[in-house]
């Protein structure tokens with residue numbers, strides 16, 4: 001769907017929106033943004049994704065068209081939508097095309113890590129003042145079963161516990177109901193408790209810089225671009241979004257008691273980093289192989305359960321903020 005508002009100004013904003021993100025929050029942010037753009041006489045148009053995955057195609061098509069230097073692709077949605085747009089940009093003939101992002105999802109971990117504003121007026125003022133993009137890290141990966149195709153993530157690729165929590169949250173109708181009254185975190189908490197009990201352990205091989213490491217009791221294996229997971233949980237506080245490195249975090253389960261202690265520390269003060277079950281490897285390139293069928297998630301979107309064999313490489317994209 002495309003709505004065009006043609007006015008005279010140097011800046012042109014192409015809004016790419018998932019109105020379903022954030023349980024309707026993105027729709028409100030779109031309305032606020034469109035009103036601001038009308039009031040400020042800025043040219044804009046709106047494209048709305050109408051089904052999961054469409055933002056990939058919309059972003060790719062946008063990038064393959066000719067644009068002048070004052071045209072801005074501005075994404076309104078959650079991190080899943082932003083992930084789709086990044087994948088569309090990277091697949092296009094102009095993978096260096098910059099974009100801007102107004103986080104309007106439920107978790108918004110990328111916005112938190114990149115210190116993005118969620119205020120349309122603040123972002124618009126920045127864009128009017130400066131269209132110089134920042135180079136921001138993202139993760140890229142290849143899955144053995146998908147051949148040569150490269151995919152990208154802005155937050156993380158998780159295997160095991162976090163992907164299981166994500167799976168339960170996605171299928172939970174109660175979450176959808178509670179989200180509407182902003183109590184989705186309650187049900188998220190109950191899924192965490194369920195998965196702490198039910199997630200099994202598995203063996204993982206992590207290879208980087210020519211060295212292989214094995215973890216026999218892996219419970220969570222998350223390759224991340226920054227500290228946050230699950231809407232603000234600081235899994236890896238030292239990770240930086242501009243380090244030009246990615247991190248693979250491995251949490252092992254020795255006993256349920258020691259695991260719960262680790263999670264309390266994680267939620268309390270970040271001292272979980274000192275627990276013997278907590279490991280992380282920072283590098284430009286990391287290969288992860290798992291031994292059993294496990295749940296997987298990429299930027300909060302579930303992927304097919306499997307034995308994973310993944311090559312991760314850090315990459316960058318241009319963000320206007």
Ligand SMILES: Nc1ncnc2c1ncn2[C@@H]1O[C@H](COP(=O)(O)OP(=O)(O)OP(=O)(O)O)[C@@H](O)[C@H]1O
Pocket residue numbers: 018019020021022023049050051052053054077078079080081082084104105106107108109299300301
């Ligand atoms: N019109 C649509 N109807 C249903 N789903 C859509 C539509 N457009 C996009 N989607 C899908 O919705 C998924 C979830 O959206 P998104 O992640 O942006 O919001 P969120 O889950 O509320 O936020 P966050 O990931 O920050 O928690 C996206 O991955 C996308 O595939």
